[in-house]
Amino acid sequence: MIIIKVYALVGSSGTGKSYKALNIAKLKDIEYIIDDGILISHSKKIGGFSAKKESTKMAAVKRAIFHFSDHREEMKSLIEKEQPESLLIIGTSNKMVKQIADNLGISPIDHIYQIEDVSSADEINKALLSRRKDGKHVIPLPTVEVKKDFSGYFMDKLKILVKKKGSKSEIAEKTIIRPTFSYIGHYSISMKALLQIISFSLYGNPGVFRFIKGRIIEDYDGIAIICEVSVTDIHHLLELGREVQKLIKRNVEDMTGLNVKNVQVNIRNINIL
DSSP, X not given: OOOOEEEEEEOOTTSOHHHHHHHHHHHTTOOEEEETTEEEETTEEEEEOOGGGSSSHHHHHHHHTTOSHHHHHHHHHHHHHHOOSEEEEEESSHHXXXXXXXXXXXXXXXXXXXXXXXXXXXXXXXHHHHHHHHOOEEESSXXXXXXXXXXXXXXXXXXXXXXXXXXXXXXXXXXXXXXXXXXXXXXXXXXXXXXXXXXXXHTTOTTEEEEEEEEEEEETTEEEEEEEEEESOSSOHHHHHHHHXXXXXXXXXXXXXXXXXXXXXXXXXXOOO
16 A cells, blocks of 8 residues: 555635646645646656546546546556655645545545635636636646647646745746636637648748648647648758658647647659749
């Protein structure tokens, strides 16, 4: 049996819990955090499935408390493997965090922090306003980690300064997203718009004569892009192909927030000017 010192942070939805989690973790030397169904350590996802990917609020709640047996057993195995000395659970109520601890077999919780203990009234109000107005949620992971799992979300970086007694301050990156179940609605982008972005990405590149056609393959964690181009540079085809791949991936991700898993470039013909 694993003996873990378990902490919890409790606050209503939208009060900035994920934002404050890192401060508590640093203060108490907690290396592992459970937030919305995922296990996080040192700003990296160890495993799990985020509740924010669920399509309904009810499914998100069930996911967050490890109601689904496969998700629950995966997390228990991860905890067994990682052998954390301490762990912080984030939830919306005392009942919720206790249920998570019970479901994962890591009860009891040694100490429960309320969001009011670690945030001012002004900070909580600002977080609530952001949630109500924009549907923004914070995930305690850098954007590069979030993009591995989240596709089709508005994403932005958030850097915060974390201070700890007796050690240097650290800058930690977190990511702002809009979950699928946000009451603001779903975010979607047409295939036509994606193909226009791809065409735009190649406009002005001296080695590309024109973008001929493209195809988008959707998957649960991102998209793959296949495109055909006509080129003018017959001497550096490999380098040109790699450059085109990078241009398309960067522009599509920057303009849409989608996770581009792969870009395949097929050179259809060579146009000699």
